[in-house]
Amino acid sequence: MKTKKMKDIVSKAAPLLALILLFMILSVATDKFLTMNNMMNILRQTAVNGLISAAMLVVLITAGIDLSVGANAILCACVMGMLKNSLGITNPFILILACIITGLCVGFLNGLLLTKMHLPHPFVSTLGMKNVLCGLALLVVSTKTISDFPAGVTFLGSSNLFKSLDGFSGIPLCFVVLLLIYGVYHFFLNKTALGRMIYCVGGNPEAARLSGINSDNVLIFVYSLSGFMCAIAGLVIVGRSAVANPSAAISPYDTDAIAACIIGGASFMGGKGTIWGTLIGALMISTIRNGLTLLNTSSSVQYIVIGMVIIAAVFIDVTRSRMEAKARRLAAK
Amino acid sequence: MKKRILSMMLISALLVSATGCAGKKADATPASSEASTAAAAPASTAASTTGDIKVGVILKTLSSEYWSYVAAGVNAAAKDLGVKVDLQGPASETSYDDQNNMIETMLAGGIDAFVISPLQSESVASVIGDVKIPIITVDTDAEIPGKIAFVGTGNDKAAYQGGLYAAEKAGKGAKAVIIGGVEGNATSDARQAGYERAMKENGIDIVSVQYAQSNPDTAANVMENMITAQSGNIQIVLCHNDDTAAGAATACKQSGLKDVVIVGFDGNQSGVQNIIDGTISATCAQSAYTMGYKAVETAVKAVKGETVKSFVDTGCEVISSENAKDYLEKLKGYLK
Numbered sequence: 217m218k219t220k221k222m223k224d225i226v227s228k229a230a231p232l233l234a235l236i237l238l239f240m241i242l243s244v245a246t247d248k249f250l251t252m253n254n255m256m257n258i259l260r261q262t263a264v265n266g267l268i269s270a271a272m273l274v275v276l277i278t279a280g281i282d283l284s285v286g287a288n289a290i291l292c293a294c295v296m297g298m299l300k301n302s303l304g305i306t307n308p309f310i311l312i313l314a315c316i317i318t319g320l321c322v323g324f325l326n327g328l329l330l331t332k333m334h335l336p337h338p339f340v341s342t343l344g345m346k347n348v349l350c351g352l353a354l355l356v357v358s359t360k361t362i363s364d365f366p367a368g369v370t371f372l373g374s375s376n377l378f379k380s381l382d383g384f385s386g387i388p389l390c391f392v393v394l395l396l397i398y399g400v401y402h403f404f405l406n407k408t409a410l411g412r413m414i415y416c417v418g419g420n421p422e423a424a425r426l427s428g429i430n431s432d433n434v435l436i437f438v439y440s441l442s443g444f445m446c447a448i449a450g451l452v453i454v455g456r457s458a459v460a461n462p463s464a465a466i467s468p469y470d471t472d473a474i475a476a477c478i479i480g481g482a483s484f485m486g487g488k489g490t491i492w493g494t495l496i497g498a499l500m501i502s503t504i505r506n507g508l509t510l511l512n513t514s515s516s517v518q519y520i521v522i523g524m525v526i527i528a529a530v531f532i533d534v535t536r537s538r539m540e541a542k543a544r545r546l547a548a549k
Numbered sequence: 550m551k552k553r554i555l556s557m558m559l560i561s562a563l564l565v566s567a568t569g570c571a572g573k574k575a576d577a578t579p580a581s582s583e584a585s586t587a588a589a590a591p592a593s594t595a596a597s598t599t600g601d602i603k604v605g606v607i608l609k610t611l612s613s614e615y616w617s618y619v620a621a622g623v624n625a626a627a628k629d630l631g632v633k634v635d636l637q638g639p640a641s642e643t644s645y646d647d648q649n650n651m652i653e654t655m656l657a658g659g660i661d662a663f664v665i666s667p668l669q670s671e672s673v674a675s676v677i678g679d680v681k682i683p684i685i686t687v688d689t690d691a692e693i694p695g696k697i698a699f700v701g702t703g704n705d706k707a708a709y710q711g712g713l714y715a716a717e718k719a720g721k722g723a724k725a726v727i728i729g730g731v732e733g734n735a736t737s738d739a740r741q742a743g744y745e746r747a748m749k750e751n752g753i754d755i756v757s758v759q760y761a762q763s764n765p766d767t768a769a770n771v772m773e774n775m776i777t778a779q780s781g782n783i784q785i786v787l788c789h790n791d792d793t794a795a796g797a798a799t800a801c802k803q804s805g806l807k808d809v810v811i812v813g814f815d816g817n818q819s820g821v822q823n824i825i826d827g828t829i830s831a832t833c834a835q836s837a838y839t840m841g842y843k844a845v846e847t848a849v850k851a852v853k854g855e856t857v858k859s860f861v862d863t864g865c866e867v868i869s870s871e872n873a874k875d876y877l878e879k880l881k882g883y884l885k
Contacts, residue, residue: 457765
């Protein structure tokens with residue numbers, strides 16, 4: 217029993233160890249890396265991917281996938297842009313509300329497509345949705361980039377806590393919010409009935425159904441939650457970049473998020489994955505990008521390195537579960 | 550019942566997006582009768598009056614603000630000259646295969662002249678092959694058999710001018726960084742070359758070049774990392790487009806980096822607005838509207854058998870705080 221627990225801890229801590237190793241390598245490689253402000257930069261750069269990864273994680277736990285996350289976030293940003301530019305609304309509350317409603321609606325629709333319209337796999341429906349959203353994002357702002365958002369909208373992505381004049385860039389608010397959300401997530405996924413149901417539906421849908429879980433409702437909830445997280449991500453994107461750019465909808469936010477979840481221990485088979493693992497996955501990706509830019513590596517090399525990290529993470533994960541399965545088989549004999 | 554409502558909602562959503570796309574294509578068909586009298590000498594084609602001339606136009610995309618100015622110019626020329634225009638463009642500037650397919654379809658449809666802005670010069674040339682109609686390249690030039698004219702400025706030249714502006718503002722011994730669009734993309738490469746030339750001629754070091762996939766959010770990340778890498782010793786930031794420049798500007802502001810010259814590219818409304826607000830310093834603007842207009846004009850001339858110039862220079866200008874307000878008004882006028 218004790219050894220099993222030890223193993224559990226080790227397997228959970230593996231991504232964290234990898235992250236620490238990465239930190240050590242980069243600290244040796246460049247003296248610019250391990251500074252307070254650079255650490256804050258990494259946190260700042262993790263926020264958007266972290267939020268979208270949280271959206272992706274719940275969906276992955278149910279053995280689904282949501283490819284529309286990035287496009288959804290950008291659409292939410294563009295809807296704010298449209299309200300501001302076409303209707304002249306500058307009240308941040310209305311803008312933020314519209315942003316969140318848009319994200320929720322898209323997520324809800326994704327859930328309906330999967331459950332009520334019986335589309336075979338969310339890969340299909342959300343891929344379709346991604347294209348629809350890319351088009352809608354361009355449509356609502358008539359392909360224009362929107363700038364000049366009110367401070368009430370941009371504060372989430374752009375403010376820093378404890379910023380001081382002697383050079384400390386401050387703790388990014390978006391990361392603090394990300395941590396708070398992750399805390400709520402942790403509680404929700406582990407301590408509430410609905411949270412456990414999500415794991416059940418992902419791990420064994422048939423067993424979940426037989427034990428009286430209405431998996432359709434759980435799935436609709438999961439996709440709506442995913443949409444909600446995308447809306448928050450859209451808000452942070454507007455704050456980070458100061459513009460809502462509709463053509464960014466096609467950017468690979470979705471693959472970055474999948475990578476973060478998978479590195480953090482989630483699986484395409486569903487039923488697995490933790491929010492803290494995802495945080496480590498997201499930190500890993502932004503740390504690699506940050507480190508490689510500090511080393512002035514070319515973009516082509518950055519692609520290759522990140523690709524290799526994803527493959528390695530999945531390989532380790534697959535090997536680990538194969539070993540576990542083998543151990544279980546041997547124990548059963 | 551639930552399902553029915555749902556499917557109706559979906560269908561209406563589809564319709565909305567479909568009409569949205571159709572609206573963009575906007576093939577202007579105003580057969581103005583006065584203009585048609587001018588067409589006395591039809592060249593090799595069957596077009597007997599100007600109203601019958603059909604010009605096929607394929608741009609790099611229709612889903613960006615820059616290209617909507619080119620499209621506006623194309624439509625305006627079609628209206629003024631009284632010709633039919635079939636205007637198309639792929640979903641994004643990296644949809645190389647889509648553009649090739651569009652070219653094949655359009656050339657098979659019977660047009661009198663073809664205006665193309667190639668995404669991938671070599672593959673576009675091979676798709677076009679040797680057709681018998683006049684071909685005009687717009688914005689980006691390519692070696693295509695049958696090409697009679699190029700209408701545009703060249704990204705290279707516009708970027709060069711933007712680079713010169715930055716060099717003059719920042720002065721000798723400054724350090725520059727470049728935030729690119731998409732590595733290996735012809736447009737990005739040309740802008741890159743222009744910036745590099747301007748920096749080299751003025752003895753300014755380019756300390757780092759990174760690509761941000763034209764995404765402002767990524768650009769902010771890249772800029773923060775560059776500031777850290779160079780310990781804040783950056784005086785010039787050259788960007789491959791306005792959105793990237795906006796992202797870079799927020800990063801500079803957050804890191805407390807002052808007195809840095811940030812130059813964008815394209816001269817879109819938001820970019821020009823950012824110059825007015827003082828967020829970015831300048832942007833390199835090509836006359837997109839004029840390009841579209843002149844391209845169609847040249848095409849019609851060629852169909853009529855008139856002589857055309859092989860290079861129609863549409864000019865470019867650097868938009869800075871001095872001329873930003875006027876330029877913004879001009880841009881807004883185009884899209885009315």
